[in-house]
Amino acid sequence: MVLSFKLFACALALTLAGCAMQSKNYDKFIAANPRSILVLPPKNQSTDIHGTYSFLSTVTMPIAEKGFYIFPVTVVDQMMKENGLPSANEMHEVSLKKIKEIINPDAVLYITLHEYGTKFVVIQSQTTVVASGRLVSTASGEVIWEGQTHQVIASDSGGGGIAGLVVNAMVSQAVNSSVDYAHNVSSIASRDLFMTEGQGLLNGPYNPASTK
Amino acid sequence: MNIIILSLFLAILSSCVSPTKYYWGEYENILYTQSQEPGRATPEYQIEKLQSDIQIAASKGKPLPPGFYAHLGYQYLQIGKAGDARKYFTAEKMAFPESTVLMNRFIAKLK
Numbered sequence: 260m261v262l263s264f265k266l267f268a269c270a271l272a273l274t275l276a277g278c279a280m281q282s283k284n285y286d287k288f289i290a291a292n293p294r295s296i297l298v299l300p301p302k303n304q305s306t307d308i309h310g311t312y313s314f315l316s317t318v319t320m321p322i323a324e325k326g327f328y329i330f331p332v333t334v335v336d337q338m339m340k341e342n343g344l345p346s347a348n349e350m351h352e353v354s355l356k357k358i359k360e361i362i363n364p365d366a367v368l369y370i371t372l373h374e375y376g377t378k379f380v381v382i383q384s385q386t387t388v389v390a391s392g393r394l395v396s397t398a399s400g401e402v403i404w405e406g407q408t409h410q411v412i413a414s415d416s417g418g419g420g421i422a423g424l425v426v427n428a429m430v431s432q433a434v435n436s437s438v439d440y441a442h443n444v445s446s447i448a449s450r451d452l453f454m455t456e457g458q459g460l461l462n463g464p465y466n467p468a469s470t471k
Numbered sequence: 472m473n474i475i476i477l478s479l480f481l482a483i484l485s486s487c488v489s490p491t492k493y494y495w496g497e498y499e500n501i502l503y504t505q506s507q508e509p510g511r512a513t514p515e516y517q518i519e520k521l522q523s524d525i526q527i528a529a530s531k532g533k534p535l536p537p538g539f540y541a542h543l544g545y546q547y548l549q550i551g552k553a554g555d556a557r558k559y560f561t562a563e564k565m566a567f568p569e570s571t572v573l574m575n576r577f578i579a580k581l582k
Contacts, residue, residue, distance in 0.1 A: 295569035312506030316499055323536045324491055328569035331538030333502050334545045363572035442503060465492070 282457035287403040291396040294464050295328040297364035300336050300347040301372045301390065310375035311347050312336075313442045314390060317449040318370070325453060326466025330364060359397045366403060369393045377440045386440045387411045388448040394460075406459060408452040410444050494533035496524030498542070514546040521546070537567050541574065553581045 298318050303310045315332050322329045336350075344350050351369055358367055374389040391407040453459045462468055497520040505512035521543045528535050544559030557578055564574040 309507060313503065316502035316506060319499055319502070319536065319538060320491075320495060323493060323538075326492075328537045328567045330570065330573065331541040331545070331563075333505060334538070334541055337545070361573070361576065364569075467492070 283404075283406075285404075285461055287396075287401055288394075288461055291366065291399065291401070291403045293327065293365035293394075293396065293403070295330070295364045296322055296366050296368055296394070297330045297335065297358065297362055298322065298332055298368045298370065299350045300332075301370035302347045302351055303372045303375070305372055305375035307376045307441065309441070310372045314370065314372055314375065314388070314445045314449065317442075317446045318368075318453070321450045321453040322368075322460065323465075325460045326463030326468075327460070328463075328465070330362060335362065355395065355397050355400055364397060366394050366396050369395065375441055375445070383413050384440065385411060385413050386444045388441065388444045390448055390452060392452055404460060406452050408448045410448045410451065412444050412447070414440060492534070493536035494524065494528035494531055495536060496527060497521065498524065498536060498539050501542075514549040517546045518543065534566070537570075538563070540566060541570060541577075544577070548577070548581075557581055 298315070300311050300315050315336070319329050319332060339350050339353075344353065355367065358364065370390055370392045372388075372390050374387045377384050377386040388410045389408070392405065393402055394404040395401065396403050451459075501512060501517050501520055505517070521539070524539075525535065540559045540563035544556045544563065547553075547555035547559065560574045560577050563570050
């Protein structure tokens, strides 16, 4: 009885989450059917230089748990730097043909970080992470998925809802600095961007729930 | 009353969160530390953490995530241990055949 109530509550929660936004059109994603994804370091439009690599270090878990092979993000970044591409902007300019030849991913994910950072306002701080992503098939050159996330989380306010509680708990374990606040919000943003039902990535081949 | 509803909601919510497929351990923390404090995240430091993750993952019977072995192999490459680098680049390829082209490229460059 308790179990069935739990199941019902879970189903209800999922349904509510699913109702929040209309699902994306996944026709191109399904047609391309990618197994492997290369994530390049995000272009950073924020004023905080830590943004690019803070966000990059949060993308592996959600994309892998969705069921894709994700190339080792730091190894690829270092390899590109050693080959004369010093920053994310240059890396985003490399042709798909070249990427396919050297690394051979089915799709490349281009992320842009629009906002990243913490503002301190009297007794509380407000951390904002805004990012968008574009997944491009290396076979066709077509965009097969696009998404965005907008996270604004207040801390030390006694409020902030469940997400605020989560962030406060995480931050209390880490060094209490603005850098870590923004990094923890990046983790939330990353999961939201890739894992939200009907908006994020579809399940990949390594996901047991995959219907393929 | 509100507290009871909130805690019930939290309990239900947390029971909905499915366990992860992979054992994550220190991998993503290392990626972050390496980018923000490169002086601390030396190859030796990373190898120690990642080797410990291999033990824990084995004891839990969970696989390690995509990129884990490749990242470990790359750390051995940084300190000139070609044999270990080859071992872990090969492990990445065996666990995830999608990495074959890139891993073969690294392996071909080893002395």
